[in-house]
Amino acid sequence: MCHLARLSAVLGMTLLSITLLIPHPASADSGSRPVAGLPPPAAALINAFVIRYMQALGTPALTLTLTDTEGLVHEFHYGYSNLESGEPVTAQTLFPIGSISKAFTALLALQFSGEKRIDIDSTIGDHLPWLDPPSSLSGITVQHLLSHTSGLPTDRDDIPSSPYRVLAARDLPMRTPPGERFHYSNVGYQLLGYLLEEVGGRPFAELLRERVFEPVGMHASEPAITHQARARIAVGYVSKYADRPPQPTDPLVPAPWFEYGDADGSVAATAGDLAVFLRMLLNHGITPDGGRIVDEQSFRKMTTCATPPRGPSCHGLGLEIGAQGTIGHYGAMIGHSAQMLGDLPNGIGAVVMLNGPGDPTAVAAFALEVLRASRARAPLPRLPRIDPTRVPHAAQYAGRYRSPDGDGFDLMARGGRLYLVQGNRSVRLLRRGEDRFLAPIPRFEQFLLGFERSAGTVTHATHGAQWFANARYPGQWEFDLPEDWLAYPGRYQSWSPWIPERRVIHRRGQLLLIQPGGREQRLEPLEHTGWFRVPEAQGGETVHFRDVVDGRALRANVDGVDLYRSALR
Numbered sequence: 001m002c003h004l005a006r007l008s009a010v011l012g013m014t015l016l017s018i019t020l021l022i023p024h025p026a027s028a029d030s031g032s033r034p035v036a037g038l039p040p041p042a043a044a045l046i047n048a049f050v051i052r053y054m055q056a057l058g059t060p061a062l063t064l065t066l067t068d069t070e071g072l073v074h075e076f077h078y079g080y081s082n083l084e085s086g087e088p089v090t091a092q093t094l095f096p097i098g099s100i101s102k103a104f105t106a107l108l109a110l111q112f113s114g115e116k117r118i119d120i121d122s123t124i125g126d127h128l129p130w131l132d133p134p135s136s137l138s139g140i141t142v143q144h145l146l147s148h149t150s151g152l153p154t155d156r157d158d159i160p161s162s163p164y165r166v167l168a169a170r171d172l173p174m175r176t177p178p179g180e181r182f183h184y185s186n187v188g189y190q191l192l193g194y195l196l197e198e199v200g201g202r203p204f205a206e207l208l209r210e211r212v213f214e215p216v217g218m219h220a221s222e223p224a225i226t227h228q229a230r231a232r233i234a235v236g237y238v239s240k241y242a243d244r245p246p247q248p249t250d251p252l253v254p255a256p257w258f259e260y261g262d263a264d265g266s267v268a269a270t271a272g273d274l275a276v277f278l279r280m281l282l283n284h285g286i287t288p289d290g291g292r293i294v295d296e297q298s299f300r301k302m303t304t305c306a307t308p309p310r311g312p313s314c315h316g317l318g319l320e321i322g323a324q325g326t327i328g329h330y331g332a333m334i335g336h337s338a339q340m341l342g343d344l345p346n347g348i349g350a351v352v353m354l355n356g357p358g359d360p361t362a363v364a365a366f367a368l369e370v371l372r373a374s375r376a377r378a379p380l381p382r383l384p385r386i387d388p389t390r391v392p393h394a395a396q397y398a399g400r401y402r403s404p405d406g407d408g409f410d411l412m413a414r415g416g417r418l419y420l421v422q423g424n425r426s427v428r429l430l431r432r433g434e435d436r437f438l439a440p441i442p443r444f445e446q447f448l449l450g451f452e453r454s455a456g457t458v459t460h461a462t463h464g465a466q467w468f469a470n471a472r473y474p475g476q477w478e479f480d481l482p483e484d485w486l487a488y489p490g491r492y493q494s495w496s497p498w499i500p501e502r503r504v505i506h507r508r509g510q511l512l513l514i515q516p517g518g519r520e521q522r523l524e525p526l527e528h529t530g531w532f533r534v535p536e537a538q539g540g541e542t543v544h545f546r547d548v549v550d551g552r553a554l555r556a557n558v559d560g561v562d563l564y565r566s567a568l569r
Helices: 004-010 040-057 098-114 142-147 163-171 186-200 204-216 227-232 271-282 296-302 360-375 483-487
Strands: 061-068 072-082 237-239 252-254 326-333 336-343 348-354 399-402 408-414 417-422 425-428 436-438 449-454 457-463 466-469 490-493 501-507 510-514 520-525 531-533 542-549 552-558 561-565
Touching: 040 061, 040 072, 040 360, 061 271, 061 360, 072 271, 098 142, 098 186, 098 204, 098 271, 098 296, 098 326, 098 336, 142 186, 163 186, 186 204, 204 271, 271 336, 271 348, 326 360, 336 360, 348 360, 399 457, 399 466, 490 552, 501 552
Parallel strands: none
Antiparallel strands: 061 072, 061 348, 237 252, 326 336, 336 348, 399 408, 408 417, 417 425, 436 449, 449 457, 457 466, 490 501, 490 561, 501 510, 510 520, 520 531, 531 542, 542 552, 552 561
């Protein structure tokens, strides 16, 4: 289970002691089981990249498995599944794989479709009469759920995995009419899971184990995240401070634990087992015994764009389709993330799982690049530089920045790095995305430092509700704000581990919703007072400010999840 808005809550950029990141003996080449084999230079390059990456990002444990259509190519295991006990990660360690589970759910749905037990063009009301869908939902089909075109919102993060989550979705505003546009929806796959239970007559976890895990050969994995499986699951880790962008010096703490059984993100797998699943996909649905888990037509539906491309990628049914014939899916739970990435034309793939800060997609992509070059007997790629202090075109940001009230700072570019200068003190900025930086000093710890451009030229900086112009700024200095909007800025919190808090600020005449990890979303007013929507390109959430007392809203409802104004600033 994961969508982009969650990533800043799930992942961080924290550094641990390097001693935690040295591979234990089982993680070196002696721990691999080569089939086609990975030549030592290629294995050494991947090993060097992973160690460098983990040290830079503070990842407690990482496991990487390479596969081809014939079998396992290479395994790498690094670090600790439990920092407190010092338990090393092994080939048997389970990791929650989040939204990669959607590929399993889609496969199950296509099995039932192939058996004529379900028509993917049938509506949800045909299978779930208890849902009693209102008119806005009545046109949603199984195909819409599979392709994220149902128009359903992203999630109900305040409700545990439960049929009520689906029931509660009836009361949420639809993103778009069914079939009109792609919008990633965990709710859609949760609903699909309960629909498949109705069709299959068994609990979803049982259907998954019997109809997918066993035929594929995933004997060490679990179809649901349960207390019974907890001892085998790597402990997830997050930054100790959940109210701000993580800093390199922040310690890690165990992530909140909870059971999970909904079909959008219920699977806990070993890297080897997920590689077995990926191998089946690389073989177009053929299982190890030569049988078929789905027919070729169904496989093509999974691996063909079901929605218009968004840049170089699109969504099939349960899979993301990338450039040059790549397939896969990213997934994250709190404190865990994973990437399954396959190269269909070349019949190779990579699976990466980790239990803390880091980006499994970057690791999987590099490992696959190395494997592809090795198989083609081409020169191996160069070892990438991993340095968040390196700033491309740093001089573009340099200058003196001042706010309308005279506050400010200076930026100095030197040696490909960017320094924030205040008085006699300077601090090196850490890159956190395009035009986004972390300034690791107390004054700037609450928000990221962002930069805005005009015709490609950096003109002003932003930090929370403040903004600072440089000498190149051509715009206005004063901005009007509707009077009723003054009630909305503040800090709002909930008990949900997925959406623990949001800050609402006004800056330069706009209202912004800010996540702890630093992501900013613009709020656009709707027709009724107190109602706003985030632009679709930024997530599309609906926000409703309620219960205004003494000029302050005490509650903000974000896509159905209530957050309450904090007594703490």
